[in-house]
Amino acid sequence: xxxxxxxxxxxxxxxxxxxxxxxxxxxxxxxxxxxxxxxxxxxxxxxxxxxxxxxxxxxxxxxxxxxxxxxxxxxxxxxxxxxxxxxxxxxxxxxxxxxxxxxxxxxxxxxxxxxxxxxxxxxxxxxxxxxxxxxxxxxxxxxxxxxxxxxxxxxxxxxxxxxxxxxxxxxxxxxxxxxxxxxxxxxxxxxxxxxxxxxxxxxxxxxxxxxxxxxxxxxxxxxxxxxxxxxxxxxxxxxxxxxxxxxxxxxxxxxxxxxxxxxxxxxxxxxxxxxxxxxxxxxxxxxxxxxxxxxxxxxxxxxxxxxxxxxxxxxxxxxxxxxxxxxxxxxxxxxxxxxxxxxxxxxxxxxxxxxxxxxxxxxxxxxxxxxxxxxxxxxxxxxxxxxxxxxxxxxxxxxxxxxxxxxxxxxxxxxxxxxxxxxxxxxxxxxxxxxxxxxxxxxxxxxxxxxxxxxxxxxxxxxxxxx
Amino acid sequence: xxxxxxxxxxxxxxxxxxxxxxxxxxxxxxxxxxxxxxxxxxxxxxxxx
Numbered sequence: 049x050x051x052x053x054x055x056x057x058x059x060x061x062x063x064x065x066x067x068x069x070x071x072x073x074x075x076x077x078x079x080x081x082x083x084x085x086x087x088x089x090x091x092x093x094x095x096x097x098x099x100x101x102x103x104x105x106x107x108x109x110x111x112x113x114x115x116x117x118x119x120x121x122x123x124x125x126x127x128x129x130x131x132x133x134x135x136x137x138x139x140x141x142x143x144x145x146x147x148x149x150x151x152x153x154x155x156x157x158x159x160x161x162x163x164x165x166x167x168x169x170x171x172x173x174x175x176x177x178x179x180x181x182x183x184x185x186x187x188x189x190x191x192x193x194x195x196x197x198x199x200x201x202x203x204x205x206x207x208x209x210x211x212x213x214x215x216x217x218x219x220x221x222x223x224x225x226x227x228x229x230x231x232x233x234x235x236x237x238x239x240x241x242x243x244x245x246x247x248x249x250x251x252x253x254x255x256x257x258x259x260x261x262x263x264x265x266x267x268x269x270x271x272x273x274x275x276x277x278x279x280x281x282x283x284x285x286x287x288x289x290x291x292x293x294x295x296x297x298x299x300x301x302x303x304x305x306x307x308x309x310x311x312x313x314x315x316x317x318x319x320x321x322x323x324x325x326x327x328x329x330x331x332x333x334x335x336x337x338x339x340x341x342x343x344x345x346x347x348x349x350x351x352x353x354x355x356x357x358x359x360x361x362x363x364x365x366x367x368x369x370x371x372x373x374x375x376x377x378x379x380x381x382x383x384x385x386x387x388x389x390x391x392x393x394x395x396x397x398x399x400x401x402x403x404x405x406x407x408x409x410x411x412x413x414x415x416x417x418x419x420x421x422x423x424x425x426x427x428x429x430x431x432x433x434x435x436x437x438x439x440x441x442x443x444x445x446x447x448x449x450x451x452x453x454x455x456x457x458x459x460x461x462x463x464x465x466x467x468x469x470x471x472x473x474x475x476x477x478x479x480x481x482x483x484x485x486x487x488x489x490x491x492x493x494x495x496x497x498x499x500x501x502x503x504x505x506x507x508x509x510x511x512x513x514x515x
Numbered sequence: 516x517x518x519x520x521x522x523x524x525x526x527x528x529x530x531x532x533x534x535x536x537x538x539x540x541x542x543x544x545x546x547x548x549x550x551x552x553x554x555x556x557x558x559x560x561x562x563x564x
Contacts, residue, residue, distance in 0.1 A: 140547055285520045292523075296547075463519070464526025470547045475530050478537040483530025487522040494518030 051196050058378030070214025070222040079416035080423045083219035084401045085307050092313040095304050098227035099321025101390035102300050106188040109387045114361030116336025120267035127329045129287025130322050141296045142318050143311045152405040153302050160469045161480040170406050172462045181395040182437035188388035195369045204438045211392045212431030216424050223393045230386030237383025238331045245338035249345050260337045289463050297466035300394040399430040461487025
């Protein structure tokens with residue numbers, strides 16, 4: 049696809065708007081807390097939209113339509129675990145953290161289990177966020193390359209540098225206000241895609257829904273009792289674990305709870321952001337369902353090729369590139385960038401907040417001015433490291449696999465660690481260390497089974513659910 | 516997916532059992548239940564830390 053003038057104009061306007069906003073809120077920051085907690089003065093609705101923006105990445109924008117196109121809505125079951133956790137009382141983490149930590153979740157880990165466990169938590173979160181930063185940057189560049197034909201490295205550099213610029217300038221305040229624009233934009237992108245797909249089908253939106261329903265495309269629940277396929281039980285259990293960490297251990301989230309002026313505003317923001325994520329996931333599954341009916345009624349050889357190659361996550365980018373009118377395609381592409389940037393800025397903020405609170409402030413006791421300077425400097429450094437890793441991913445595929453494997457082994461036990469700290473009163477430091485070791489053993493076993501590797505001298509015992 | 520679920524449960528279960536065996540040196544400063552039992556006021560004293 050060659051981008052048309054109107055599309056390029058929309059993308060340029062979006063880039064200028066996010067940069068301007070970042071620089072507009074850059075003044076008046078006196079210390080690291082102003083920079084990382086936005087002066088604790090932001091309204092609940094803005095923080096809620098920011099929480100939503102952080103939940104939705106470019107992966108949601110592309111992979112969810114792909115999954116619904118290929119199959120049905122079963123993956124929404126994972127997201128439904130989020131409201132269930134909130135209903136079970138997990139919203140209590142909001143006042144809990146606001147009253148017990150200053151800025152980072154690792155402070156709580158040290159108070160609970162000592163400095164060593166805090167160090168372990170810090171290393172795992174840093175690896176996780178750095179992986180996410182580089183991967184999201186790489187994936188959005190890959191998708192944009194498919195759509196526009198621009199070189200991947202250029203897209204990576206442009207996405208990375210714009211995000212770094214507004215994040216360094218505006219800190220958490222710049223991030224949250226930019227997330228507001230970005231969240232509205234990608235939501236609008238999803239709605240436009242649904243509308244235009246429905247327009248191209250005889251019978252319009254109701255005809256499209258009826259056709260999809262008749263073909264079982266809205267199927268949500270599959271109670272087949274199996275551990276090896278993603279049915280209801282596996283999806284719901286993994287959703288409970290993922291979203292427990294999301295609500296109670298994710299530095300991005302917790303930092304936003306603390307940005308609110310009081311507990312009630314923080315709780316409302318968390319509820320709004322988390323519950324509306326389920327709606328947005330449903331919207332992007334609906335995009336996939338609409339595209340399925342659209343291309344069934346308007347056959348296209350390229351789409352048939354994607355289905356044959358089992359690469360249905362290419363269908364939405366292809367639809368944007370070939371079916372959307374000039375200007376609208378630019379807006380939907382800006383939505384894709386927005387989804388990526390709202391995740392990237394959150395990762396940069398997490399990395400720099402943890403580096404400042406856990407290392408710089410802990411060991412150097414700096415004054416306010418130096419603290420602010422170092423906060424901005426570290427945000428810049430992490431952003432650049434993320435861009436460099438994303439560029440490296442373009443060149444070295446095996447590195448990416450090693451990095452993912454390392455994270456899955458180290459990160460497997462982090463959710464359990466937060467569960468132990470938050471829910472088990474009797475737990476102590478020795479218990480936490482033995483718990484971490486048990487978690488590591490399980491993840492190494494799972495990884496070896498998944499890679500089909502035998503350890504010599506031991507009988508092969510596969511992890512349940514892995515064939 | 517199930518590896519993550521089992522690893523999470525293993526950390527909680529082994530951590531809890533090991534804490535029984537090695538008698539608690541110190542109780543955790545606070546767990547989530549405190550928010551309910553001590554009835555944290557949602558608007559008063561809302562400064563963290």
